[in-house]
Amino acid sequence: MSERVPVLRIGDVLLVSIQTDLDDQAVLNLQEDLAAEVVDTGARGVVIDITAVDIVDSFVGRMLATIASISRMLDAETVVVGMRPAVAITLVELGLSLGGVRTALTLEKGLRLLERSRAATERGPGGWSDPATR
Amino acid sequence: MTGADWSESLPITANDDVVRARQAVRALAQECRLSLVDQTKLVTAASELARNTLVHGGGGTMRAALVESGVRRGVRVAFEDSGPGIPDLDLALTDGWTSGSGLGLGLSGSRRLVDEFTIDTRPGHGTTVTIVKWAR
Numbered sequence: 452m453s454e455r456v457p458v459l460r461i462g463d464v465l466l467v468s469i470q471t472d473l474d475d476q477a478v479l480n481l482q483e484d485l486a487a488e489v490v491d492t493g494a495r496g497v498v499i500d501i502t503a504v505d506i507v508d509s510f511v512g513r514m515l516a517t518i519a520s521i522s523r524m525l526d527a528e529t530v531v532v533g534m535r536p537a538v539a540i541t542l543v544e545l546g547l548s549l550g551g552v553r554t555a556l557t558l559e560k561g562l563r564l565l566e567r568s569r570a571a572t573e574r575g576p577g578g579w580s581d582p583a584t585r
Numbered sequence: 586m587t588g589a590d591w592s593e594s595l596p597i598t599a600n601d602d603v604v605r606a607r608q609a610v611r612a613l614a615q616e617c618r619l620s621l622v623d624q625t626k627l628v629t630a631a632s633e634l635a636r637n638t639l640v641h642g643g644g645g646t647m648r649a650a651l652v653e654s655g656v657r658r659g660v661r662v663a664f665e666d667s668g669p670g671i672p673d674l675d676l677a678l679t680d681g682w683t684s685g686s687g688l689g690l691g692l693s694g695s696r697r698l699v700d701e702f703t704i705d706t707r708p709g710h711g712t713t714v715t716i717v718k719w720a721r
Contacts, residue, residue, distance in 0.1 A: 507629070538625060545629060
């Protein structure tokens with residue numbers, strides 16, 4: 452039986468912190484659990500904390516990219532936080548640059564990134580000075 | 586290198602064996618005093634190859650050991666399966682080419698992460714991939 456990673460909710464952000472070496476099935480479970488939680492809670496942001504993760508191989512890398520795409524389709528934004536330098540070096544050499552995944556160095560910066568991008572979306576493309584909305 | 590030289594031997598027949606394979610290789614990499622980046626590269630390569638053994642080889646065995654060559658020390662890991670083998674090795678080593686649903690980075694990507702990489706494959710008989718990472 453593969454373990455399930457807890458998904459925590461803080462306001463309208465879902466937080467997942469990967470603390471153990473997950474097998475592939477647990478990685479797939481997490482992907483499904485997160486998609487369901489985004490819809491159930493109406494969350495606008497997902498933060499995946501990989502501070503404790505010492506390797507990201509192509510399977511986990513693909514999961515991060517897939518979660519970002521799925522949540523974007525469900526109107527939520529994903530940020531991966533806490534990637535170790537050795538993990539970043541290895542991922543790039545492996546051939547995975549995670550182009551579509553937003554990252555931040557720390558959890559705090561990740562949450563701020565989500566806030567800022569939310570604020571930008573709510574202002575709309577014309578920003579504050581859009582005459583149509585004034 | 587004969588079979589007796591391997592200090593570790595692990596079956597790879599289920600998802601959690603891939604996790605155990607990573608842990609065993611990490612322990613050897615630390616014992617060998619590989620740098621943190623080299624440990625990460627070796628364990629990542631081992632993870633890709635263990636998954637290949639499970640998914641494409643239908644399961645098999647991982648063997649690992651510390652090796653020495655002159656003053657150099659390193660970690661050697663071999664993944665052996667008796668699956669269908671790889672009919673076109675050049676194609677299988679191409680970035681992005683995949684026989685399954687993966688990203689096609691397992692073989693080509695793990696080759697970039699290690700210092701030595703050899704594949705012995707015979708269609709219908711199986712595949713053995715052996716990698717070495719040397720301490721710098």
